Amino acid sequence: MKYSISTLLSLGAIVIFLISSCKNNKPNADLSSLNLLRGELQLCGNGEFGDVNFSESCSYETRETFNLAISLLHSFEYIEAEKAFAKVIDKDPECAMAYWGVAMSIYHGLWAPPEKSVLEKGVKLIAIAEKLPKSKKSKQYLDAIGAFYKNWESADDQSRKLAYAQKMKDMYEENSEDTEVAVFYALALRASAVASDKTYSKQREAGQILEDLFRKEPNHPGIAHYIIHSYDYPELAKLGLNTARRYADIAPNSAHAQHMPSHIFTRLGLWDESIGTNLNSAESAICYAESVSPGAHWDEEVHAMGYLVYAYLQTGNNKLAYQQYEYLKSFKEIFPPNFKIAYTAAAIPARIAVENKNWEEAGTLELPRIAGLEWQKFPWQKSLLHFARALGNIHTNNLEFVHKDLNFLRSFEKELIIVDDTYKANQVAIQIKTIEAWIKLKKGNNEEAITLMTTAAEMESLTSKHPVTPGEILPADELLADMLLALNKPQEALAAYELNLVRRPNRFNGLYGAAIAAKQSGNMKKSAIYFEALLKLTEKIDSDRKEIKVAKAFLEQNTI
Template structure:
């Protein structure tokens, strides 16, 4: 089920979904130090978040609210999930699983590591719940998530995620027939995977568990959601396509559920489907934001916009891509000012400039400023924009400015190393290697330039993209091909472009570059194929991209 923006807003006004939770709305005074989220649930539309039947809810009286809370949790509607669990706590403070629910709502295993305040909150929640009467299964749930919060001051985030996954594995082996246990185990398993493991063994195992469950429960939001996350890799994406096309219909009132299919669509270069699902996500997010804080913009809307811009650029639709950026710059208030917003705010202007090879624009990029967004907290995100600035300055021959940008990238890498964020530090290291390569090219050191660029491409091939991003600002494979083409090595450039397209299907610049490389190497058959592919990719778009005109001119002359 899909809604237009106007329909969503009307539904949000007329059918605003609120749950009255408590016979006694006075919070337990012992819980005030936890800063629990309270208030009526703000759910736009008709409240469809899929079907869940969680066996460990505490009483019949709270079961409906508990199942809704689990459904919200499974679609990463974390704010409303916590509020729903807190309603149960306020109504039944002896419900141990409600405290577990809050602890799960603040644990974002697939996102950024939690802050110290969140970890402290989790420890307190588990401590309270452990003192309450509970079933054996409830104790297992609590012991499992408790292993993530335990000793957080001295044990790193990845080790604690592994401990949580191990506990969930033990619980799953004892309760393999319980759907929710299996689903939460699969999520814990997926969250414990490391980006450098290109065997994807944990992702494959989680996906297999979930696919078997999906046959039995095709309307379960968590199963569909976590299948997509398990297969959100180029090598696995086709395994998640049918599920991606189902998830948005399972939880039509979740902005995140509307967005998630685009992870698979992006991997497979299905740009129209990505655009459609992200438009729906943004609309749903607007509805939610207006119910929470009229005039403000929620991070899920911003996140969807980042994927929209990427997809628009791949179809050559500069007009709609730049409209998203102008819209973003009009925002006065955003919430919460987190890593997702920082990523998109840096990535959108960077992409617009470098994808269009507007190097002058790239050289003069500035970070957008939003109230509450403190850029010093986000070195990786800042690096995206400064990487684009470095490329821009190199291409406009401002080598001194490019060197300054390179120095900034090195400072961001050091900062990330000091923060023990190896993945993001490595992402910046790839950018550094790329800029060093292009600087060497400008100096005439061609062999050194190619060697450095090959190293950058190899480094990138050994890592996976972060879930927050639809893709690199510019792929290293593509930049290697661009360099080879600039050095009049069209056959080698064609090979590199084709590697890039195999890893990132239907990229506009990848297809165009392959066409030019094929043409320059005398392979007119391949040149024709790629120019035809470019026109097919952009056939439904009115675009001013010169590459499209070039493709039309080439094919017209070939016919003549």
């Protein structure tokens, strides 16, 4: 068959057009707008992050990198996980699951709702992946996380979490034999739970799925990690203890994996174990920061410090608690300047002051100045310090300053209500109710004070703590007990202290308060039990806490 030159030229133009069109459909055309994190992976130690074999990875050449990315993702090493997925994309730009991996690396379902820029990035990632060839299972993964990102402008964060969890449930029911599907479903299920649900039905379901998997795959980082998150509640913590003691060994080079067991240790009052695992976490985080940004401090180090200070205070170790605070104040640069750093920066000085009942120090607290941290973005975190300051000024009779701090707390609550952050708004509401109660007590309105403080304790009992915190600045149960003791109601105070100790075992002030309340109730045997528990808690520490001297003196005079 012969063609004229004009016909051949026309055919050539069509071919060029088609080739050009195909190129324009390639994902590379859209990659520049994604701002993917790139660079050499910064993995401290031997790069041990557990064993993962993800069946939906793409080319054989990228399988090892893809599995590493999944392992990093399972230990919430989000930055390096995204970089690893970006490496896969650069080698195999048509790997749809690599775009899913980045979308998962920026989805922090157990933490704060993502910012607008993150949501927009997620939408772009899903849009690119949808154009690429993919297996049925890959499409299910993408459709699931797409349910979280795509309608972010019209649906709130919780609704989108529920939509994602439902898609993962559908996928799990069809692929229940697939470990990774089950693990990601369990995480989505746990992330969709609301703090006010005290039945913990979703957490229990997620935990059961993961426990069944853990028996088959004991070196999988995600299984161990998400079991801990599922059982990070006073009523469930014992279920996670064995796993907590295993997780750090599964992923020894992950700062978050080293820290995470302390969530369970804190719930059970195992302070020495909490201190050990957080020291390891901080060391790993420092190693990472030195590789990424020498001289700066990573949020995982700061997060570990918050748990360290809490544990030190429960063992009466003021020296090391203050040492962490002085170290924090020396920070010149942090990354990223997020809610975790803001929380710890406010909580550390507040805790040290009020746990020691150093009311003068509490009444003069100021927010630490840390470069890059914009405090106006963190009303809940700021409330911690104003709450502690208000308590300090109540006890030092500076009621004028108390009302100033109370007004700050009310303004923070309004800010959080406006942005529909109901959990944090409720946390501030508990603080407000507590301060109002103690103002009433200071003014002699005792019954109103007890009523308000009881309400605050009930409010706190109906909600769970946020994963960022090892516990409240001061538990409302404990503050109610303190108030009852101050009003010479030792038996009622003892009941409140004991309830507090059930919910928060081995708290220093809880044990001491229970011992004093029992003594004032005439129950010397029970008082001795609590004083002995306090001394056992602090036996390894050369502490200057006066409560320890009181305990020793009582036990010397009362051999029960």
